[in-house]
Amino acid sequence: MRHIISVLMENEAGALSRVVGLFAQRNYNIESLTVAPTEDETLSRLTLTTIGNDRVIEQITKHLNKLIEVVKLVDLTEGDHIERELMLIKVKAQGNQRAEIVRNVEIFRGQIVDVSASFYTVQLTGSSDKLDAFIEVIESVNILEVVRTGVSGISRGEKVLSL
Amino acid sequence: MELLSGADMVARSLADEGVEYIYGYPGGALLHIYDALFQQEKIEHILVRHEQAATHMADAYARATGKPGVVLVTSGPGATNAVTGIATAYMDSIPMVVISGQVMSHLIGEDAFQECDMVGITRPVVKHNMSVKSPEEIPHILKKAFYIASSGRPGPVVVDIPKDMTTPTERYEYSYPKSIKMRSYNPVTRGHSGQIKKAVELLLKAKRPVILAGGGVIHANASEQLTELARILKYPVVNTLMGLGTYPGTDKQFLGMPGMHGSVEANLAMHHSDLILNLGSRLDDRITNATEKFCPTAKLIHVDIDPSSISKIIAADVPIVGPLDAVLNEMLKLVKASSIELDEEAHESWWQQIDEWRGRHGGRYRTDDSELMKPQQVVEALCRITKGDAYICSDVGQHQMFAAQYYKFNKPRRWLNSGGLGTMGFGLPAAMGVKLNFPDEEVVCITGEGSIQMNIQELSTCAQYNLPVKILCLNNQSLGMVRQWQDLNYESRHSSSYMESLPDFKKLAESYGHVGIEIKRLEDLESGLKEAFAMKDRLVFINVHVDPFEHVYPMQVPKASMRDMWLSKTERT
Numbered sequence: 223m224r225h226i227i228s229v230l231m232e233n234e235a236g237a238l239s240r241v242v243g244l245f246a247q248r249n250y251n252i253e254s255l256t257v258a259p260t261e262d263e264t265l266s267r268l269t270l271t272t273i274g275n276d277r278v279i280e281q282i283t284k285h286l287n288k289l290i291e292v293v294k295l296v297d298l299t300e301g302d303h304i305e306r307e308l309m310l311i312k313v314k315a316q317g318n319q320r321a322e323i324v325r326n327v328e329i330f331r332g333q334i335v336d337v338s339a340s341f342y343t344v345q346l347t348g349s350s351d352k353l354d355a356f357i358e359v360i361e362s363v364n365i366l367e368v369v370r371t372g373v374s375g376i377s378r379g380e381k382v383l384s385l
Numbered sequence: 386m387e388l389l390s391g392a393d394m395v396a397r398s399l400a401d402e403g404v405e406y407i408y409g410y411p412g413g414a415l416l417h418i419y420d421a422l423f424q425q426e427k428i429e430h431i432l433v434r435h436e437q438a439a440t441h442m443a444d445a446y447a448r449a450t451g452k453p454g455v456v457l458v459t460s461g462p463g464a465t466n467a468v469t470g471i472a473t474a475y476m477d478s479i480p481m482v483v484i485s486g487q488v489m490s491h492l493i494g495e496d497a498f499q500e501c502d503m504v505g506i507t508r509p510v511v512k513h514n515m516s517v518k519s520p521e522e523i524p525h526i527l528k529k530a531f532y533i534a535s536s537g538r539p540g541p542v543v544v545d546i547p548k549d550m551t552t553p554t555e556r557y558e559y560s561y562p563k564s565i566k567m568r569s570y571n572p573v574t575r576g577h578s579g580q581i582k583k584a585v586e587l588l589l590k591a592k593r594p595v596i597l598a599g600g601g602v603i604h605a606n607a608s609e610q611l612t613e614l615a616r617i618l619k620y621p622v623v624n625t626l627m628g629l630g631t632y633p634g635t636d637k638q639f640l641g642m643p644g645m646h647g648s649v650e651a652n653l654a655m656h657h658s659d660l661i662l663n664l665g666s667r668l669d670d671r672i673t674n675a676t677e678k679f680c681p682t683a684k685l686i687h688v689d690i691d692p693s694s695i696s697k698i699i700a701a702d703v704p705i706v707g708p709l710d711a712v713l714n715e716m717l718k719l720v721k722a723s724s725i726e727l728d729e730e731a732h733e734s735w736w737q738q739i740d741e742w743r744g745r746h747g748g749r750y751r752t753d754d755s756e757l758m759k760p761q762q763v764v765e766a767l768c769r770i771t772k773g774d775a776y777i778c779s780d781v782g783q784h785q786m787f788a789a790q791y792y793k794f795n796k797p798r799r800w801l802n803s804g805g806l807g808t809m810g811f812g813l814p815a816a817m818g819v820k821l822n823f824p825d826e827e828v829v830c831i832t833g834e835g836s837i838q839m840n841i842q843e844l845s846t847c848a849q850y851n852l853p854v855k856i857l858c859l860n861n862q863s864l865g866m867v868r869q870w871q872d873l874n875y876e877s878r879h880s881s882s883y884m885e886s887l888p889d890f891k892k893l894a895e896s897y898g899h900v901g902i903e904i905k906r907l908e909d910l911e912s913g914l915k916e917a918f919a920m921k922d923r924l925v926f927i928n929v930h931v932d933p934f935e936h937v938y939p940m941q942v943p944k945a946s947m948r949d950m951w952l953s954k955t956e957r958t
Contacts, residue, residue, distance in 0.1 A: 232569055236516070240508060247509045277696070284693035290513040290533060293569040385568065 224253070225279050226271050226305060226375045229286060229295040230383055233259050233266040237291040241268060244289065250274065250282050254307070254350075254372030265293065265385070271350070271373045294383060302378040308345065309353045310335070312367040313360050315342040323360070330356050341366060389559040391520035392417035392551035395484065398527040400427035401561040404455050406446070406821060407431070408439035412459025413499060414486030417551035431821065431850060434842040436463050438814035440470020441840070444479050445778060445818030448801045451606060453480035453534045454818065460486045460548075461499030465506065469808060471541045472510040476805025477627060478604060480539035482530045483507075487516070487547040503545045512540030517550045521557045525565075532565040537572030538691040539604055573690065576707025576715065584662070584686045584703045585719040591660035592731035593682075594620045597643065600627030600804070601665015601689055601709050608632065608797045610713035611664060617720060619732065621739055623651040625666045626789055627804045634793035635773070640739065641748075644672040645941045646786045649746040649950060649958065652941070654739050655680055656948040663687045663701075665709050667694040669805070678946035688712050746939060746952050748790065757932035758907045760784060760859045764791040767829065767857060770914050775827040776801065776819045778854075780812035780836030783865035786937040788831045810839030816854040817847060827855070827918070834860045834887055834928075844897040847924050855917055856926045858890060861933040869936045894926035904929045 231237050238257055245252050250272060257268040272282060279297065286295055298305070315323050320342070327334055327344050330352065336343035346356055350373055357368065377383070389397060395418050399407065408431045411419045422430050433439040436458045443454025458467045464485040474481045488497040504514050513533050515526050523546070530542040588594065598611050608631040615622045615638055622632040623643045632639055641648030643655050655661060661683045666672065668687075673679045679699055687694075687701035688709060695704045705712055750761045764787045767775075773793045779785040779802040794800045801819065803811040816830035830837075837858055847854065867882040891901030900923045904913040910929070917925040942949040942957070950958045 236504060236514075239505070243508050277700075281693060281697060288691070288693055290567075290570050 223275070223279075224271060224273050224299070226269060226298040226303070226373055227283065227286065227295060228298055228375055228383055229268040229270070230260070230293045230385075231266050231268060231289070232291040232293065233264050234291055237266065237289075238268070240289050240291065241270075241286065244285055245272075248281070248285060250278065254370070256372040256374055262385075267383075269372070269374050293385065296377065296383045298375045298377060301381065303375050304378060305349050305373055305375040306347055307350050307353055307373045308347050308371045309356070310343060310345055310369045311357070311360070311365065312341055312343045314340065314364040314366060316340050319364065326356070326359050332356070386558040386560060388556040390417070390421070390551065390553045390556050391517075391523055391546070392421035392553055394520065394523040394557070394559055395527070395546070395551065396421045396425050396428060397559060398524045398561055399455060400425065402527070402531055404428055407455040407457050408433060408442040408818070409457030410436050410439060410459065410463055412461075412463050412486060414460035414488060414548045415457065417548065417553055418457065418484075418486070418546075420553065421551075430457070431846070433814070433846050435840065436466035437470050437810060438817075438840050438843045438846065440467050440474065440481070440483065441808075441811050441814035442818035442821070443481050444470060444474045445801050445815035446822050447474070447479045447481055447539075448815075449776065449798050449819045449822065451480075451604070451798070453482050453531055453539075456481065456483040458483065458485050459499065460488055460503070461501050463499075464501055464503040468507060468510065471507055471543065473803050473806045473808040473811060474541040475510045475512070477600060477803065478539050479541065480534040481541040482527070482534050483541060483543045485543060485545050487545045489549040490547045491549070493547065503543060507543045510541070511543050512538075514543035514545065516545040517547065520550045520552075520555065523550065524559060524561045528562045529565050529567075533570065537570075573707050574711065576688065576705045576712040578715070580703055580705045581712060581715050582719060584688075584705060585716055585723065586725065587660055587684060587686060587703065588618070588662055588716075589720065589723055589725040589727060592728050593657060593659045593735045594618070595654050595658040595661050595683075596620050596622045597625065597655065597661055597663045597666050598622060598628045598631045599625040599664065599666025602628055602631040603797045605665065605690070605709035606797075607664075607710040607713050610710060610717060614713060614717055614720065617717075618727065621654055621736075623647070623655065625672060626802065628666060629789060629800045630794035630797040633795040635795055640743075642789055643947065645674070646790065646937050646939065647672075647941075648748065648790070649939055649952065650739055650742040652939070652947045652950060653742045653958070655683070656946055657738070658683045660684050661686070664713070665689055668698045670698075673698060674941045674947050674949070675944050680947065750935075750938070751953065755932045755934065758904075758910060758929065760787045760861070760931040760935055761791050762907065763857070763859055763910060763929050763931060764788050764831070766910050766914055767831075768792045770911070770918055771827050771829065775799070775829050776816070776823065778802070778812050778815035778819060778828065778830045780830070780832040781807045781809045782833050782836060783861070783869065783935070783937050784831050784833045784836075784859040786866075787859070809836040812836060813840050813843050813854070813856065816856070817843060817852045820852045820854045821850065829855045829857055831857050831859070833865060834858055834862065834884060834890070835864045841893070844894065844899060844924070848898045851922075853920070853922050853924045856924070858926065858928050859931050860887075860890070860928050861931050861935070862887065863933055865933070865935070866937070872936065890926055890928040894924070899924040899926060901926045901928065
């Protein structure tokens with residue numbers, strides 16, 4: 223099953239490579255990873271998505287917790303949560319295509335953020351599934367470039383991951 | 386406040402930490418630090434002949450005392466040579482602080498002379514590693530290194546220090562922190578009371594219980610509590626390879642070691658038990674055999690300070706995260722206060738069963754199939770002559786298993802071996818590390834002609850620092866464990882497991898200024914060993930010619946359960 227694990231860790235050199243190294247070392251996979259400092263600059267928030275059975279996920283969270291720089295972590299998929307990913311996608315847009323793409327962008331509540339005579343750049347935010355769905359709608363021959371941020375997430379309600 | 390250079394801070398911090406010996410090898414990046422060491426008297430530096438040996442010496446000090454050993458190696462090859470020793474310590478959870486020199490900060494990343502990314506290279510084999518970015522940080526970083534290495538589940542910590550952090554002319558305020566507090570690292574100090582209660586209840590109601598004690602009991606200095614608990618309950622105890630000595634090896638309740646080369650009674654008892662109290666063993670693949678066939682009727686209580694060791698291999702029914710001394714103290718209290726009556730009838734028949742299993746093999750080996758001396762006989766003779774009370778530092782291979790099986794350890798921290806990583810070349814430096822710190826104790830390196838040659842250069846260090854260890858080389862002229870597997874699984878095609886051109890070990894030892902003894906016949910064994918051990922102040926290399934065709938038994942049948950074992954070349958359970 224897919225899990226979203228959110229990690230609060232010391233914003234120190236080498237901390238990120240320790241997390242990434244752990245996954246390589248223990249043969250766990252990372253589907254996506256995103257990291258940036260929080261409002262407290264001494265802390266970074268790292269969110270990663272991974273796939274594994276309960277036993278693997280338990281080991282992943284235990285090993286992450288063992289890393290000296292990791293302060294706290296939460297498996298967001300264990301509870302209600304909001305998940306968002308941002309995608310910028312550059313697509314061919316000529317003739318009739320242009321109107322169809324605009325329609326699709328509206329359906330997906332995206333924005334066209336750059337326009338030229340033969341392409342659009344679309345910005346889309348949502349769950350990973352939604353971004354995948356948009357990519358399917360646009361035929362692959364028309365896709366010039368895709369860039370995704372990886373998943374960020376936060377718990378719903380009063381639950382917070384902070385010091 | 387006192388002003389010190391970075392180099393002086395390294396020396397002073399180590400002294401303020403109470404470090405007596407450090408083990409290392411100088412080089413360009415460390416010259417400032419070595420100069421600072423020269424100008425002080427609190428710490429003595431031991432110059433090894435290869436950095437790997439420095440790490441094993443420090444590691445052995447830690448294994449024998451529980452306190453972190455300290456290593457000092459230079460950048461580049463000095464650092465990479467230390468990696469095997471760091472990984473060895475990591476796999477066995479040994480506290481160690483390794484200081485590695487690094488090229489000047491402004492050269493990092495430029496492929497400078499003797500540059501290597503030590504922090505990157507060691508990341509997967511350390512508990513933590515750090516790099517010094519400013520000289521003022523040195524005392525704090527070193528304190529942190531000692532704290533992390535020795536608390537929680539112990540492990541090695543690497544501190545990488547660029548040369549320009551130690552410039553003698555640049556001085557900074559020095560004070561060594563008394564303690565360290567970290568928001569991201571707080572090792573547990575006790576186990577969950579509810580879980581412990583649950584565990585004790587299961588323990589008291591068990592009909593066919595086994596107590597399994599591993600290396601964690603040694604790290605927590607909890608063998609007294611373990612022994613008390615086992616004796617109150619009169620339950621059988623097995624010790625893993627790393628846990629040997631936590632329970633007296635000569636005690637009737639002791640069943641030996643479980644696993645691949647474990648005793649018949651230990652493996653059968655675990656397989657047929659209804660409850661395993663696992664204290665600080667991580668149940669690695671050399672114990673469990675096929676995990677899906679592991680102890681089908683047993684419930685598992687797993688106590689470990691590291692939550693990631695629990696349910697990693699075998700799902701625990703009652704997981705308890707905590708230091709073993711605290712958890713065992715609480716268990717003892719509950720056991721003593723409990724009103725639950727032990728099922729004595731069940732225990733009696735359990736012991737009868739165990740004694741029957743004991744009789745089936747009972748640590749016997751054949752002596753009638755060869756004129757040659759058996760390695761097992763040598764270990765038994767060693768145990769007799771040293772009264773089972775020596776520090777035994779083993780290398781890796783058949784001799785390691787024979788030592789584990791036939792030397793009866795009655796105290797913890799007397800058996801030092803590389804159990805996790807299986808590092809050949811560990812034995813001699815380990816023995817040196819122990820002898821240096823315990824000069825009045827008998828220290829033996831049990832080795833083979835393969836392993837000893839991996840760090841034989843340290844005979845020179847032994848001469849320099851007068852380390853009269855005894856080296857017992859079970860010489861079978863082949864890489865015995867490899868050969869055994871080739872016999873069993875590759876129709877005796879002995880691919881590269883035969884060592885031609887062995888040195889004359891007696892002469893080799895003599896050339897370093899030591900004593901060499903050859904023992905070729907069984908009738909000379911006892912007297913030869915006595916002669917060697919009578920030379921209290923000399924390093925004696927005892928080269929014993931043993932049967933090259935001997936195998937280690939019992940041996941678990943691969944991909945089967947714990948109870949499936951070869952008892953000899955022809956008998957199976």
